[in-house]
Amino acid sequence: MLSMKRIIVVFCLLFASVYSDQDPFYLGSTLYAPYMTSPTEPLYSLVMQREFNIAVAENEMKFSGVHGGGQTIYDFSRADAIATLAMQNGMKMRGHTLVWHHAIPSWLSQGNYTSVQLAQILVDHITTVIQHYSQKYPGLILAWDVVNEAYNVERGYLNEQAALIAAGKDPTDPANIKSPRTIWSKIGQFDAAGNPISTWDPLRDYVRLAFRTARAADPNVKLFYNDYSNEGISTGSTGNYNFVKGLVGEGVPIDGVGMQYHLLLNKPTDVNNYSQSTLLSNLQRYAALGLDIHITELDVRIPTSDATGFIPTTPDLLAAQTQVFANVAATCAQTPACKALLCWGFTYAHSWIPASFAFFGAATPFDQNYVPTPGYLALQKGLLLRKKCCF
Numbered sequence: 110m111l112s113m114k115r116i117i118v119v120f121c122l123l124f125a126s127v128y129s130d131q132d133p134f135y136l137g138s139t140l141y142a143p144y145m146t147s148p149t150e151p152l153y154s155l156v157m158q159r160e161f162n163i164a165v166a167e168n169e170m171k172f173s174g175v176h177g178g179g180q181t182i183y184d185f186s187r188a189d190a191i192a193t194l195a196m197q198n199g200m201k202m203r204g205h206t207l208v209w210h211h212a213i214p215s216w217l218s219q220g221n222y223t224s225v226q227l228a229q230i231l232v233d234h235i236t237t238v239i240q241h242y243s244q245k246y247p248g249l250i251l252a253w254d255v256v257n258e259a260y261n262v263e264r265g266y267l268n269e270q271a272a273l274i275a276a277g278k279d280p281t282d283p284a285n286i287k288s289p290r291t292i293w294s295k296i297g298q299f300d301a302a303g304n305p306i307s308t309w310d311p312l313r314d315y316v317r318l319a320f321r322t323a324r325a326a327d328p329n330v331k332l333f334y335n336d337y338s339n340e341g342i343s344t345g346s347t348g349n350y351n352f353v354k355g356l357v358g359e360g361v362p363i364d365g366v367g368m369q370y371h372l373l374l375n376k377p378t379d380v381n382n383y384s385q386s387t388l389l390s391n392l393q394r395y396a397a398l399g400l401d402i403h404i405t406e407l408d409v410r411i412p413t414s415d416a417t418g419f420i421p422t423t424p425d426l427l428a429a430q431t432q433v434f435a436n437v438a439a440t441c442a443q444t445p446a447c448k449a450l451l452c453w454g455f456t457y458a459h460s461w462i463p464a465s466f467a468f469f470g471a472a473t474p475f476d477q478n479y480v481p482t483p484g485y486l487a488l489q490k491g492l493l494l495r496k497k498c499c500f
């Protein structure tokens with residue numbers, strides 16, 4: 110006879126499978142094709158396959174990744190190698206990213222294109238890339254980061270201009286400008302005859318065009334706006350929220366917001382910057398706009414004593430980092446609109462952090478030997494809150 114415990118377990122497993130079919134949660138990481146197939150790193154593919162049901166290309170789907178050779182030249186070979194592996198392993202993908210101020214190839218940055226030509230290039234790029242994936246890999250791409258970091262880049266530019274003016278320096282002199290505007294901001298500045306357009310909005314015009322183009326290219330794929338400094342509640346994150354809210358309010362087709370979550374702990378007490386309450390408040394205000402939320406690029410960097418970024422300086426930092434992984438996972442798990450969480454690399458061995466932030470690292474849930482860190486366990490435990498039954 111079946112014991113009551115077994116009956117409950119079977120019922121719960123059935124319930125969990127139905128629940129997960131209807132409302133899958135995606136946990137993922139960047140996937141780099143050469144490591145996935147490398148005989149010297151068998152653990153890379155083992156961990157990828159065992160842990161994750163969604164992948165993202167760290168660089169290969171960016172503008173220069175697929176459209177680096179010239180205005181009419183697209184090369185999907187490196188990006189498709191990742192898409193094929195994801196497909197073969199039963200994973201979904203996030204498409205990252207169509208419009209960004211980085212990964213701009215020289216043919217574009219040095220092309221001296223007019224405002225109208227730039228708009229044509231943007232429309233052609235978005236349409237070609239989205240349709241390539243919807244036709245060649247139907248259903249693979251769950252969501253596109255249509256626009257990446259627009260708000261924060263414009264904010265940085267405007268702050269810098271204000272500082273230059275306050276210091277009595279020329280804000281138009283390229284020698285003074287450290288953070289020039291994205292190339293895309295020129296869209297909408299002039300009409301085809303070269304006359305200035307009085308309503309030019311250097312931040313929103315290209316963003317609106319990008320989302321409308323993406324929707325026309327594929328009515329089914331989810332369209333996301335992705336940005337950083339968007340964790341708890343701060344001046345920057347509130348500006349980001351108001352920016353997205355404004356676009357949604359005017360009917361721009363945005364389905365979701367991506368929050369990068371490149372987190373930083375300089376000292377153990379910095380854990381307070383990422384409390385569950387502040388993270389939750391930010392997620393909830395986006396959810397209230399009717400948007401899906403993906404945490405798109407999670408890593409938690411801490412000071413390391415080695416330049417390779419493998420050795421955390423103190424156990425206290427590792428403990429604080431573990432708490433942050435727990436907070437992030439639990440907050441996402443408690444928010445029904447939060448439907449995916451992706452790490453920006455999963456092993457210390459292949460993380461962008463040490464190369465980008467000197468003497469920081471140990472930022473991922475697996476160490477350089479593919480051993481789960483305490484942060485991994487905290488992440489998994491936090492996500493269990495999402496599973497409504499039996500775990």
Ligand code: XIL
Pocket residue numbers: 167168257369406461
């Ligand atoms: C980073 C990659 O990890 C690096 O390899 C590359 O050199 C620069 O870009 N926000 C983003 C990502 O949206 O695309 C960035 O990826 C990290 C910050």
